[in-house]
Amino acid sequence: MLVNTVIYMGYGKEITMLTKKMEAELNGQINKELYSSYLYLSMSAYCNSIGFLGFANWLRIQAKEELDHAMKLFDFILERGGNASLATVEQPDAEWVNLSNVFDATLKHEQFITSSINHLMEIAVEEKDFASMSFLNWYVSEQIEEEANAEEIVRKLQFVGDDKNAMLTLDKELAARVYTPLAE
Ligand code: FEO
Numbered sequence: 001m002l003v004n005t006v007i008y009m010g011y012g013k014e015i016t017m018l019t020k021k022m023e024a025e026l027n028g029q030i031n032k033e034l035y036s037s038y039l040y041l042s043m044s045a046y047c048n049s050i051g052f053l054g055f056a057n058w059l060r061i062q063a064k065e066e067l068d069h070a071m072k073l074f075d076f077i078l079e080r081g082g083n084a085s086l087a088t089v090e091q092p093d094a095e096w097v098n099l100s101n102v103f104d105a106t107l108k109h110e111q112f113i114t115s116s117i118n119h120l121m122e123i124a125v126e127e128k129d130f131a132s133m134s135f136l137n138w139y140v141s142e143q144i145e146e147e148a149n150a151e152e153i154v155r156k157l158q159f160v161g162d163d164k165n166a167m168l169t170l171d172k173e174l175a176a177r178v179y180t181p182l183a184e
Helices: 020-049 053-079 099-126 130-160 164-175
Strands: 006-010 013-016
Touching: 020 053, 020 099, 053 099, 053 130, 053 164, 099 130, 130 164
Parallel strands: none
Antiparallel strands: 006 013
């Protein structure tokens, strides 16, 4: 069992530092969230290039939310006395066949992120790192929503098929999405 060091922050205030393993895994997750942001921004540019501005808007907001997910991890690492080390963010794809291809890839990517969060939670449980468990619970819940949102658009695109009017209606629906910053 790994023993965490306690660091003192002032009178009666102490926090338990992250283990090096947990710190490395959380840093890895920052990179994945930043890549998610990059990927969705690239997808947004593609949707824009083919004239679907509503889809582009939805993905652009998604990219912003992924940045928030990365920053939440960044702040948590610092709060726990760890080092936030930022690695190279991989270049995302820039070309897709069509909108269905974009959202199939979105859903697949979110499923990958869910498995990554589950892996982080497994480590937190293994290390009896209760603070990380509590923190990661937020991501576990968020991933349910992330997958459900992507899946809903995948299903709508399947339903719409080649119907251009229905596609424009869906584009209009996605144009209504607004960015909501994470609560502090
Ligand atoms: Fe940060 Fe879409 O997961």
